[in-house]
Amino acid sequence: MDESILESQIITPHPQTKRQKVYLCLGTDKLVFDSLGPIVGSLLKADDRCDGYVYGTIAEPVTALQVEKAIEFIRRFHVGAEVIVIDSAIGKKEEVGKIKTFDKGLRPALGIDRQMAPVGDKSIMGIITTKDKVKQPSACNVKLSQVYDMAKRIVNVIFGEETA
Numbered sequence: 001m002d003e004s005i006l007e008s009q010i011i012t013p014h015p016q017t018k019r020q021k022v023y024l025c026l027g028t029d030k031l032v033f034d035s036l037g038p039i040v041g042s043l044l045k046a047d048d049r050c051d052g053y054v055y056g057t058i059a060e061p062v063t064a065l066q067v068e069k070a071i072e073f074i075r076r077f078h079v080g081a082e083v084i085v086i087d088s089a090i091g092k093k094e095e096v097g098k099i100k101t102f103d104k105g106l107r108p109a110l111g112i113d114r115q116m117a118p119v120g121d122k123s124i125m126g127i128i129t130t131k132d133k134v135k136q137p138s139a140c141n142v143k144l145s146q147v148y149d150m151a152k153r154i155v156n157v158i159f160g161e162e163t164a
Contacts, residue, residue, distance in 0.1 A: 020081040021052030022074050023158075024120060026108055027088055028061050033128045033142040036088035037062075039151035049159055053078060056086075064108045064116065071119050085120030086154060088147070091127035097146075099154055099164040100125045124157065124164070126150045 025041030027034040041057040044050045055070055056062035062070045074083060085106050091098070105120035128150070129142050156162035 020078055022078050022081045022083045023050075023052055023054045023056075023086060024062065024067075024070060024074065024083055025054065025056030025086045026062055026064065026067065027056070028063050029058050032144050032147060034088055035144070036126045036128060036147050036151055036154075037086050039148055040086045040154050043151055043155045044158070047155065047159075052084075053081075067108050067116065067119055082122065083120040084158075085123045087123070087125055088128040089125040090129060090131045093130055095127040096129060097150070098127045099150065099157060100127070101157065101164045124154055126154060 023041065023044055025037035025044070027037035029035045029038055035058070037056050038058045038061045041054050041061075042059070045054045045057055055074070071083075074081065083105070085108075087106060087108060089100070102123045102125075103121075104123065105118040106123040106125060107118050108116050126147075128147060153162055157164050
């Protein structure tokens with residue numbers, strides 16, 4: 001990952017921030033079911049209430065292949081920052097549409113059977129679809145409007161306007 005791309009995504013945190021926050025929004029706009037993170041990142045970056053740095057937007061996504069370099073960059077340029085990772089997730093049929101928050105990091109790409117190390121200090125996951133549907137992308141049937149609505153809900157969770 002080109003560091004200049006990451007540096008171009010830096011925004012100034014709110015002056016009242018006690019501990020610097022970094023929002024690492026994972027995914028790609030190439031697949032609707034994996035676009036949740038970049039949409040959240042774009043919404044956060046455009047919102048004046050955002051109290052931290054945002055990496056991963058629709059224009060400049062951070063994919064699973066770039067996570068390690070992004071974390072290295074964050075650890076070097078945001079020493080001691082709290083890293084909040086936002087990603088789409090695959091779950092059971094009854095979980096689709098739910099937002100889950102954790103006081104620990106997450107393993108990117110776990111839903112597609114990639115074994116990666118956990119990243120982040122906290123995480124927010126939006127359950128987008130089920131595993132059987134991801135294995136057959138033509139049958140996935142995830143609508144962009146559903147992902148966008150969930151992204152807006154996650155932003156509301158971040159700002160304390162909604163509970164997960």
